Amino acid sequence: MKQTFTYSLFFFFTSIILAFAQNGNLQGSVKTSDGSPAEFVNITIKGSRKGALTDKNGNYQLKGVSEGTQTVIASFVGLETQQQTVDIKTGQTTTLDFLLKENAAQLQEIVVSSTGPNRETVSVAKMPLKNLENPQVYSIISSELMTQQVITSYDDAMRNVPGITRTWESTGRAGDGASYFALRGFEAQTTLVNGLPGLTSGNLDPANVEEIQVIKGPSGTLFGGSFYGYGGFINTITKKPHYTFKGTLTYNAGSFGLNRITADINTPLSKTEKVALRINTAYHTENSFQDAGFKKSFFIAPALVYEVNDRLSFHFLTEILDEERAVPPVFFHSDRASTLPFKNLKELNLNNSLSFTSNDLTIKNPRFNLQGQMIYKLSSQWTSQTVLSRATVRSNGFYTYIWDDVSGDNYFSQYFHKEQQVTYTTDIQQNFNGDFKIGSLRNRVVIGLDFFNRNVIDNGSGWAYARGVTPQGDVNYVEPFSGDTLPPVYLTEASIDNILAGTEGSHSNISNSSYSIYVSDILNITPGLLIMGSLRGDYFDSKGEKSTSEDDFDQFALSPKLGLVYQPVIDKVSLFFNYMNAFINVAPQQVTDADGSNPRVKSFKPEHADQLEYGVKTSLFSDNLYATLSVYDIKVSNRVMPDPSNPRSVTQGGKVGSKGFELELTANPLRGLNIIAGYSHNETKVIAGDQTDFYSEPGRSPGGQGPQNLANLWATYQFTTGKLRNLGIGIGGNYASTYKVIDNSQTGIFNLPSYTLLNASVFYNAERFRVSFNVNNITNEVYYIGYWSVNPQKPRNIAVGFTYKF
Template structure:
């Protein structure tokens, strides 16, 4: 049945690609082409100019060479309209003849209105968009925003041949993967350390988008990593004190376009993607865009695999000039094995002095391809925008999602028995998480006196229901870091009777037989959050901007619906303030902010008295200041910032009663970040980042591996991170279209375990170097990417885990645009 389903998926995907190709072939009949170049009145190439054929579905923009092209245009006479802010709109009659190309050279004239601002969307803007509609829940340029965020664009993902979401994060200062995507129920996605706190990528287009598995990059327009505790605008359920990760998905655009890519690489990598966009009607009021991907890949170890199928249809409908709708969906089928992670013991002295002493054979997975877990997921988002007036817009958004975990999940956990071995522990999961989110925002842009106000007022309802079923946990056998097995039961210290080498193996039948005695889980957890928030960005002067925001959050949970003992509700207030001054308007800004985040803490039962005890919400407060620059005609975008985050009301152990908990712990995370996106000369782009983080438990427990006073928390990741990626594309001579890419990442030592009880274990620092060579023209792109060129053996980790990463690997990619 497994192979039958896989074949059906293969057939369905092949049929989809065939229909796309067939449609494109027929569309080429009775058509011609229009191509040309546009310059400005001063002779400069006009980049990012909007061009449409009036009264048709055709539209495009000029590329970095000021060139444009319309392919497969129906033979007819059209009026070509060219528009760019700050210049007069240009109209030119064009006659399209079957199987012929019409060439144009056009020049724009400066508008008599002499508009103050000319915004050109070019290749640099694609790598770093100047504006976001999500970071502040309103359209706001980065140079005007007193909050720090970093962007990873779709173009950058393509340059680096990114095939998984985690690798995209390597382009962001201050973030590091610390835990692999396990696929387990509730939180099976990858964990990252961001400004010293753990977080997951679970927000899509500003709305909830949870996943128990991996995320596919096929439908990503850009990723926004929003720094600092962002509870004021995004609540508490899906964000961390260090920030949040917002994935912005692709939307339909005017006209027709299609792109198909194939990537093949080391460890059995095969990936096919398709991106098809079309306008349904001649007036471009209805648009459809579909992104799809199919991927198979093996592990670099002796066992392990991942197979996924992803499709994301999107529909846009412009009813009239005031009312529009956008419906986005994502469907994903994923099956994989649990990635190898060694868990060091957390309750006794660590048995290994360092990585050399551990002597980890990273070619071994300690697992089996027969024990996989499936993570099907869907996400539906609907948005209605209604322009109430020239000053006010209503935005109604609905998000509905479901993510499942069905299959085998395992731990490789230190037995802590002085034998230097790890137990293989397995459970069979059957869980589902269902989320619903409804937001109503009113977004205004108006003046009070001479002060411009950009205001968002919103209501937010979010509910989550997580159902945990499946078996309990079972021990199968022990293994050391070199792969040697033994069958000594850690609970009894005795060798398992019978023939364990035959009966305790990593096959479905053997593991199911062992799990049959572990019982079953039966949990059904529900909670809901009701919120109201407001945020106002005020231009006190054209150069001085202030931001003031506030959220009121009511959290109501039933906990496990089978008992009332864990029911509770809480109210939290979350403020946010920012101040920004532009010595050079729209070019240079000095900013400072105060931001707040919070987390609701569930009731805990005193193990000594049996009495349930409630706690106040935890609160994180950030102070930050820095500089943002947008200089040299958009050729240099940079942000430098210093932050200080303090968390209060942490729950810690009661020193007088080990079974009781108290509230009052404190932690601090402070650091420095630098982000650069530059295009110093034509064809050359560079992205670079540096971050330093100093995290410490200020007030906690003695001998607590999770929260020990004076220690760096074991989820904080490396103190220092550096990222770099640079590309150069030749635009002249015989090398025209060819390009080179070079970059890599550095991470300092990572303390994955540190307490008085366990001692300290450090994952060593590493430097990984990557490179690419490519040929890119208007219709197709061919590239070869080599990752980890020096074949560096390196590891990530957190919460006492050690995760081996990929050795040297190669990815070849081919992309064709219709």
């Protein structure tokens, strides 16, 4: 009651002041010294809370500025604040422009975390929303940060985000051949491009990346249930065309035969109309740090924008990737049933220099992605966005893995399979975004319709045992179960094709679709109190194998989301709470009674993940210190697991829980000094399951959850004056605690040891060129990642880069 009375008095006196105030408007632009527009510059009126951010064209507008002489402040993270005075007249619009001393390239170097920590983003919430207004937690990796760290691999960018770690590299295999990450204790892959499904069975090339958004927590309400996303999603935002001619040419070289050439060229196509083209391309070759393995790829991504007028615009993106690799097998060191004969890496004695493959056994993952969108401003309050995405990804070549068939003999079986699969995806979305008031309450709304179809055609071979290997590299050709000696199998294409020739391959054509509707509303009760309510209805229709109707099924799921934000200090401190949900559709399975009789198909409800989270976000000292602290609790229910009473059946009711907290900091304490840091702690356990099942034993880690504790740090300093101007240094690294890759009472526990990595860089960034030198894993740490597996990682390596700007 007291709070309501306080708010009523506040609005009463505010309305009186506004009614009698004599106001005018202020507008203008901010440019850098080379004439480029400066985006995300803070424009404020001294002595007031009135302010605005410049848009992508460097323009700003302030309405309702008090009459008289005003001091206008232009500030940008890491730059000296600029001030100008201006006379505001009632009912008139005054123009005031600013010119920053830095050029566009230098401006990008100053902010490496996100181009403004509290800027508006659209794709995270499918509506323009500042981070402090969003009750969901997300982290952003900017292209500028990736440039500073000479990152040539998409996966390496994740080292800058708290709470996420890679569990194995991309295998290129069909369906899920992209890299696996652990995010808040659950598996995650790079499955979204500009908020739309962008499938990949191989690597993503960073050449066309403007930023990477790691959206944390179950997010099925806005993004659907087409992919596992219990811990969150990884969303790649691509580079967009603009209306200034400029470009860069970059050459990178480094350890293990790294050679990479990239180009980023942007040009306007019309002097009278707003049409622009941007092309990003890359050619990449690199060898493995092991005795075999390589990557060779070519990537090109043209993007076109056409702004027909102030209300209508079209955006098109095409990504084409041609990639061939020789990929080392994942080393699964347990049969997931027998007691482990080794309890640690020292006892396993894995030779890290061995790849267990050859450069003759390759896999190709060509990918094509087309996205088009039409944005139409229906009115001053409503905008329509129509989006179409069409993607194709292939897996053609050899996939191999190592598995412990017979525990205790120190020999591990190596199996081979020849992939021949293509996946087509189509996604059509229609979104309506509104920003309007009902009475005094501001509503920001998105209403969306989503159609998604996936068609998978598989003509791959069967599987074949090739040989037995020891962790030290010894080889035999003894069939692990019968003990029969087999003819030698060599790691050549002809030899592997020969053993696969007699296997029964797969010939399937599977299709499924989702039809969804969703709505989300951010309601401003007061300027500092916001409530979010969201709901998705999703109908999943699987045709299964097209040649038969026996495996058809359909399911319906509701996915709600609620959020609360309170800002005790507007745009400075935000307290938030959320409830979030994700789901995945579960296919029916063939089961029988315990004696093998009564065969039947058993259907299931969708799995669901529910998260409760709370925390605080801050943006202090003129956006020079940004922090997020969050505490979360995720429960996944309705998991399918073995039926304890019937080994030939399965049941539904498994539960997994994930609890933890995350801290993320971005600081710019001095001009030219940028610091990003993060720490996360996670505990993931099976809550309900089958005591005898390796994957769902209650009280145990389910696998793939990653280390419990992760920390990241990166700091750069660039000299801005004197003889050392444009010279910069960077230093940082990562820490990961001990990681239980196997946690089971029957097999025992296998831990991967903790590790600490140290990285450093030196760069010189002039107006027309940039030279970079980076050293990763300076101390040559021997370390591993895994997902029920042991995967050795790179030793010390260097990368140098030269960029020419025009």
